[in-house]
Amino acid sequence: MDIKNQLIPLSADWQVMQVHGGSYTLPSTLHEAKSAIFTAQVPGTIAGALRAAAQFEYGKDNLDALDVWYFCELDLPENAAYLHFDGLATHVEVYWNDRAILHSDNMFVAHSIDLTAQAINGKGRLSLRFLALHTLLEQRRPRPRWKTRLVEQQQLRWIRTSLLGRMPGWSPSVAPVGPYRPIMLELKSPVRIISKDITSRLDCAAGRLEIELTVQSVQALTAITIKVGEQEFDLNWQSLGDQQYRILGLCHLPDVKKWWPHTHGDAALYTLELYIACADCDHIVDLGRTGFRQIKVDQRDGDFNLHVNDVPVFCRGACWTPVDVISLQNEGNDLHQMLTLARDAGMNMLRVVGTMVYETDGFYGLCDELGILIWQDCMFANMDYPVTDAAFAASIKIEVQQFLQRTQISPCIAVVCGNSEVEQQAAMLGQPAELWRNIFFAQALPELCQQYRPDVQYWPSSPSGGVMPFQLDSGVAHYFGVGAYLRPLDDARRSALRFTSECLGFSNMPDDDLIDSMLKNGETPGPHPAWKQGIPRDNGTGWDFEDVRDHYMAELYKVNPASLRYAYRERYLSLARTTTGEVMASTMAEWRRAGSSCHGALIWFWRDLRPGAGWGIIDANGKPKAAYYYLKRAMAVLTVLITDEGLNGLALHVINDGPEEFKGELELNLYRHAETRVAHGRIAVQVAAHAAIKVQDYALLPHFIDTSYAYRFGPAGHDVVEAALYQQGHERAIAADFHFPQGHQLVMHADLGLQAHCSVDADGKHILHLSTQKLAQAVSIQIPGLLPEDNYFHMAPGSSRQVPLTVLPGTAIKPGHVQAQNGLASVRVAIVNSTANSIANDIANKTVT
Template structure:
């Protein structure tokens, strides 16, 4: 019932204090009485939390020598007092998440056995509670469970270490070689609460919003068991400040249902933040009794209409409130691998960073975990869409086994109930890569899909949500992974070493995973696991954290090196051998240059693409991981390249070969964009050779494309395909300004003969910081000549923008956000085409 935030006739007592933890050999003890007969070295434990989190707190677990916690049994215990309650109170123990197979005892009596880390469990313990109570939770060795004899799968996947994981409802995190650190989640990873319920006990909830002809509609259905011999006399829904009547129907002497269909005229619509506002309506249901009342807090509701753009098999995309949405973002990962969660502040900071980047969609993939309520609440508030996978990936799950199927259905129904009111939920997806896995192994087409994902799960989703359902990602086409049908996991540009032009040639409609690279973090993050005297790229500790696909003879650092040579024409091997700092500087920006080029291509007006999600928003541990943000939450260079391409209003170039150079302007927002577009052409020495300015009017949720030669009204051969002599220009700069106040909204660079590799002795680069009243700094960066990929290096501040180009005599004014309180600004700036550092002056 997690779509219910609070009930005034309920009293909750979190059991988060006084926990202890001990490990034993697998299967050594079967109950607490046996355990307590032997002296044990108990550790104080964090709950909610995991075994590894507690062991880290006691300095008994580290990545250098990682204990396999799956190989042991783990026991938690806690003593607590129970308060007196009035007659008729139901006392329930609520366990929101136990990883994974566990047995629970209260006061020496077994009360529950669990086998699904994704489910929450409740036990009525009214008759068992005493004045003083002891609770034990026994987590059984996952390794022992995996050795049990079971039928073999019809196919094997290299994704996981053990094929029998398909029988166990637990996360694959920590159990995927080459993907994640070996932190295997075991323990009570979500809250444990004692709840006293009075008047009634809810057992079914359905609360859905829709939009029809501009009017909002709320459908309410609550079913409850009576705890006293009385049902409500009447009920109402209070939405914002307006009260609407609901009906109360007596089902039996001990049960009742509350229902209602409510229409709200001219409701305010919820949008992704790139396209509009996010109005949220506080909602609560009030149940009136003869002498009292109870309020059920339903959180905040929103109204939006979401549907497929067209037939998803042929033109995959989303339409929200009748407007096509270009979705851009990344695949979400847990903020902390040890806890699989984060604090409210950590979630807020992570999503604020995403907002600044122009990201409007996260995918919670099938190899991860269902996220905490705080994540979805913040996505609602921020206007970030969520593509939600159910937690199934790659394996041959035994749905033909009835108890396994029932377990999975209960899991999925709980998730749907919990998340049904969230406006951010854009797509429900049955699984990750199962259809692709089967097809790539050459198995027959009738095995690519199964009834659970094609029939059972979509029917269940329709009961709780109006968001579209998709059975498997990727899927569509002659083969499930065909890039130009359905949705794609596109790594053509990336792992499969295709040229940048492949982003257009492959006709990708929607890339739910794309552009996986080993993204190098900043030096301060590298220093967390590599000592200064250890050569990072060549050290085993570095290589252990470079992601790779199991069984592949290459890793994602090889992919990055391939594009370094493609973009800059330099040999990565020779660079590493002769100039490691130069190699690191170039390698940091290579993925960003590639990502920006691909998304610029996909955002063109004539592109068939409707969205792309980078494979990993954030790293799972410090290193050159897939994330565009490192494991500490600090952005990498790729983040900033994407930010400039993802902005709701942006400009960028496209090289159309014989058709010349074009500049594109996009406007995702609901208002007409009146802008000025300036084009400037420079020669190799940085001298301005020509410039032109045009007023541009871009329609709401629209775009415009302009031929650069047409703007200058002459043939320029900026794409340098005709080659009538040496190129006349070295690079072009497009500057997009708001017409009303000349504020620069976006800037784009095009290099006629590819990215420069030469370095200037002095480019006239300077940086001046000015402290503001709110603790931020305003940083002004200037350059006399072209400054390429200007990087701001400061340990205590987060730059608003970074790794940007500066045109000759250009200036960039940006904000530096403090990461700590009252720390003086110290740092320096560099440019890729200069050979020296420039200190920031304050």
């Protein structure tokens, strides 16, 4: 008997309505309300229900201003035992008919109701009243010692809820209200797991699994074993009385397969199955999957260098955002697509930020499977939390304890962080050092981590670690020097970062399909109010992040962004997309180079919270933006990156994060006028596993050439530099990087000789074939219904490449085009037999744009 079958989701037949705060306090009075009633998805939010009813619009409704009632009719079976509420946002009263059975004031705490003890049975109505947050915020409470500009209502520090939807400037006003996590009915079972404490560790080459369970069984136990992968272990138990037993075990697995982030090895997982034998029946308990790995952080001399299994790992990735900010649901396919995109981009770490929500079990399980490390903030950000208040302190302790226990066997979690920017906020507001960190983040949280997750690294606040919390060259930093503070690109090296858990926030321009879907006729990206709503900004500033992007566009391409936007819309959009990509890739190369002091960088952030040119490198519809592809190349497991070393020329960095030694060849090419190769060199290279080497450009050239154009003895002899990496015995480059010593403003050409056609291989996969006679800059592939594996890449003169294309589910394939940024003509890709979603006999036709 599998006792998992005893859990039934209560997801159907729910309805929801909104009423004035405090106007109806009992379910039986709701029939008097004149409010509209909607069908509701559970788990979900009121915003999600409004969207399903075509009643949702960004900024239309203040979701914190009204009471929200969810209700459904239930006919409880005789063997109903418990009701489980995994997450209710935020202050909620739960009723069975008109009897209150639960009050919850913490969105992040799960609750269970013993139906037998509360005499709940038979038919009845289950109702949930979510109280208007504005009413709660009006209550008088002690003032904070310092205030944040992140939120408008300082009393939010008392309310255990997400700051999503409540942060003016960068979060759309979609406050999470409702049963955003599952409601489950548990049936009576002969065997029930009351509590579990399971930890997995790596001890040299051996795996160690420690188990402590409390089990309730109506029959005496006769035998208990656990199967870890393919190995079985006997467990001990002792009676606690009242049909309860404590089960203990220590499993030792010699020569265990280690769990690695995917960039450095295999993410090996072991299934855990508990077998409980009783007199008349055997029971199987699926305890999930775990992995064996070791996490350490080298903090000597102000460093923050994360090691997995004693191997230093450059952690790169993004700050995660919910797949659907409106409903807060991670549908299986959508979640898998997002995390696969992150993995395929070479990202080996995601940060769950303290302004968001703790993620679902499915999220952490997929990260375990895909080999993605998690930096996990607890859900605190920027505010002076009242941790000395007894009730508040008890609530947040339960909150964190539940999260740590729920995710206890997930090897993906590497860092648990107390909060986001609490220390930084206090310090920047001039508070004395003793007020930066309170007792909860300094003592209670690390003790909880030591108790439930001794295998992870605890960090008190992001950022922190220096004399000032926001000091860049010590501990963990939030870096926006290149970005919001408009610093030159070489500031990324000058700042001497050790680890940046939040960096490079830009207004990243989406592709045309999303722009066209959000703007009406006559509206255009720029100062139009409809467009500006999707542009992030820091609350209270006189600028936004589109101004930041335009600053770097002017620096890179030597253009006037304002004039370009008015007169040449398509050119402006093209440069806007590649500007942030070029800046991010250049900065990431600087941090990943051999000899860099930086050991990790997490982009701010993953996916836009609403349609527009937000901080996300993925747009609101789940499609990668140009910046994603630039980062994908810069974050690759095996790659070559170019850095400008001034009078020392160019350095070529060959990086091999993988578990096997790399043997191959490194090539350097210099081109003039985007067509003529004026210098060339190629040498053999060998890079050990988990290592990087630096090769000086002179090592590949027959004589001195001013590769970086630093000496400036006369006009430059070249305007493009290409470094390409080849596998030993292969002639197709596996990685390439480009450098533009005179700037990115290349001459526009009427005809680059760019050609493209599509084919379908024997496995039915779509391939785009590209070739060019002259250098093709930032080649953009736009074929509706097809997602390219790579995009916005440079192509060397006389080169060709093949780009795999993935069919997007539920999207019709239509004719598209390929466009180089330095070309006046686009290449049309005609789609044959698009109704069958196949691409065959495609013809490349040039059309002047």
